[in-house]
Amino acid sequence: xxxxALLDVRDLVKTYDSGEVETRVLKGLSMTLDTxxxxxxxxxxxxxxxxxxxxxxxxxxxxxxxxxxLGEELTRADDAALTEFRNRHIGFVFQFHHLLPDFTxxxxxxxxxxxxxxxxxxxxxxxxxxxxxxxxxxxxxxFGAGQLSGGQKQRVAIARALMNSPELVLADxxxxxxxxxxxxxxxxxxxxxNRNEQTTFLISTHDEKIAATCRRxxxxxxxxxx
Amino acid sequence: xxxxxxxAWRYLTSNKTQTALLIAGVAVGVxxxxxxxxxxxxxGSYLVQRTVGDIAHVTIEAPSREAGLLLDNLAGPLLxxxxxxxxxxxxxxxxxxxxxxxAMPGVVAVSPQIVGNGFVVRGQSRAxxxxxxxxxxxxxAIANLEPRxxxxxxxxxxxxxxxxxxxxxxxxxxxxQVIRLQSDRDVERPLVVSGxxxxxxxxxxxxxxxxxxxxxxxxxxxxxxxxxxxxxLADLNQGDGFARRLASDTGLTTKSxxxxxxSLLDGLRAQANSGDLIKGFAMVTIIIGVASAxxxxxxRRRSEIGIMRAFGASRRFxxxxxxxxxxxxxxxxxxxxxxxxxxxxxxxxxxxxxxxxGLPIDVGQGSFALAITLTAIGAILASILPARSASRVxxxxxxxx
Numbered sequence: 001x002x003x004x005a006l007l008d009v010r011d012l013v014k015t016y017d018s019g020e021v022e023t024r025v026l027k028g029l030s031m032t033l034d035t036x037x038x039x040x041x042x043x044x045x046x047x048x049x050x051x052x053x054x055x056x057x058x059x060x061x062x063x064x065x066x067x068x069x070l071g072e073e074l075t076r077a078d079d080a081a082l083t084e085f086r087n088r089h090i091g092f093v094f095q096f097h098h099l100l101p102d103f104t105x106x107x108x109x110x111x112x113x114x115x116x117x118x119x120x121x122x123x124x125x126x127x128x129x130x131x132x133x134x135x136x137x138x139x140x141x142x143f144g145a146g147q148l149s150g151g152q153k154q155r156v157a158i159a160r161a162l163m164n165s166p167e168l169v170l171a172d173x174x175x176x177x178x179x180x181x182x183x184x185x186x187x188x189x190x191x192x193x194n195r196n197e198q199t200t201f202l203i204s205t206h207d208e209k210i211a212a213t214c215r216r217x218x219x220x221x222x223x224x225x226x
Numbered sequence: 227x228x229x230x231x232x233x234a235w236r237y238l239t240s241n242k243t244q245t246a247l248l249i250a251g252v253a254v255g256v257x258x259x260x261x262x263x264x265x266x267x268x269x270g271s272y273l274v275q276r277t278v279g280d281i282a283h284v285t286i287e288a289p290s291r292e293a294g295l296l297l298d299n300l301a302g303p304l305l306x307x308x309x310x311x312x313x314x315x316x317x318x319x320x321x322x323x324x325x326x327x328x329a330m331p332g333v334v335a336v337s338p339q340i341v342g343n344g345f346v347v348r349g350q351s352r353a354x355x356x357x358x359x360x361x362x363x364x365x366x367a368i369a370n371l372e373p374r375x376x377x378x379x380x381x382x383x384x385x386x387x388x389x390x391x392x393x394x395x396x397x398x399x400x401x402x403q404v405i406r407l408q409s410d411r412d413v414e415r416p417l418v419v420s421g422x423x424x425x426x427x428x429x430x431x432x433x434x435x436x437x438x439x440x441x442x443x444x445x446x447x448x449x450x451x452x453x454x455x456x457x458x459l460a461d462l463n464q465g466d467g468f469a470r471r472l473a474s475d476t477g478l479t480t481k482s483x484x485x486x487x488x489s490l491l492d493g494l495r496a497q498a499n500s501g502d503l504i505k506g507f508a509m510v511t512i513i514i515g516v517a518s519a520x521x522x523x524x525x526r527r528r529s530e531i532g533i534m535r536a537f538g539a540s541r542r543f544x545x546x547x548x549x550x551x552x553x554x555x556x557x558x559x560x561x562x563x564x565x566x567x568x569x570x571x572x573x574x575x576x577x578x579x580x581x582x583x584g585l586p587i588d589v590g591q592g593s594f595a596l597a598i599t600l601t602a603i604g605a606i607l608a609s610i611l612p613a614r615s616a617s618r619v620x621x622x623x624x625x626x627x
Binding site for chain 2: 057164
């Protein structure tokens, strides 16, 4: 693992066992992401992109292989350790915004910090306000999630992903549910954050145009990096 | 904890109608619990008061006269003394204890008595009576005659007698009239009827007569000693313990009221058990209601739980969110049910003051604190299953849906 590498996975294998049928989704996948990179993850449906993102996001454990991030071997960590690691170092942006519907935009953004501290601190509130201003939603902070448009929700989701200043943001089809204009705005925002804050982005997409805005592309085909 | 409580509250208030219905359901369960406690407790008090309220809670009795063994070292037939059945059982050394017994905690009244049987004679009429000789100022110490006097009063002199209403009407006598009281010792005294009572118990109203203790000494030829000492306690439930303590402290023969009222106690116990069963059902209903509502909520919020887990919420945090919802529902439902119970049950008169046919509800026995505590605990227990289910939600599965 080089000095600049943020994460390094080696020989990742993920097998789903449904009792009678065993499906191997990742077949010895290896890859590295450097700090500050913006990488597009491409590949056909069923190639293993989502499974790879889940493993990199510590939401799922591989069947075998190693996963090092920030010097920690994560495949052997227990659920509590992974939860804490995820909270501090990884942010997520999903295709469907997945905001908490009973919370305002500000409360949604504050969530990762509040859940770590056990309460909504003044500092967290300030940071969340700055992030919402940055994504152009200063006037929507106290709006409920249901009162926002699709593009606005996704921008709130991006602000939430950045709340704890994570080293890595994993985005799974972040523009897949948006119109062209909103999609361009979201990608522009992600690019800007990547350039200014050296946050590493791994963006899973089917859209070659969006992939082209990233500095590097990784193609996953049949459970391996091509 | 603060943040999980905030989320729990937010979840509860996000669907106000559903939460209000859930809390109302819990409140009804708590109300049933409190109502049953107040009713069963009140009914118990009412029955005890009506049946044993006018009897002594502890009685010091004369020791029974058992046959004495004259010679116990013989190998052959035992030589025993026949009990002197003709002699009266008498307490001879109890006077010295009376001031100390009166000063014991929990003692309301002590009534030294001389009792015996006799006949009330009026013209050609004769009626058997049980005569109780009491100290003139202690006529109402054990049986509260004062409010049950239908004529005259409870003041006793050396030449007066108080009799029951049935006896008075059987003999056709009233206040101020003279009867002759003939004891089983063949002593006869003319006495003026100074009071007529109606206790509502035929055995007493037809066959009881109260005289002064000095009159009783004459009638029963008992210049010294007493027949028994009756003691009334502030709490009749302490009867057994008090009787045991008194016997061991003084060496006297004591008897608690419960020894002669086993059937009543069995009935009260059965009644209390029935009440407990109904209260138990109310609690089970609360637990099932809360558990099912929270399980539904868990299912409905699976995707949100997955997102929370993805952004760093631990399993413990998720458990706390759902357990706190259960606790909030339990506490709020408990408080509302208890308040409702207090407001609606308070206007009922206490069992001691109800008229015939009234509901003997004793709001003081409503077990309010117990109802709230059990409901809160029950609701928390009910939320554990949904909370555990929520904490096991797989973020990958639900986020992908």
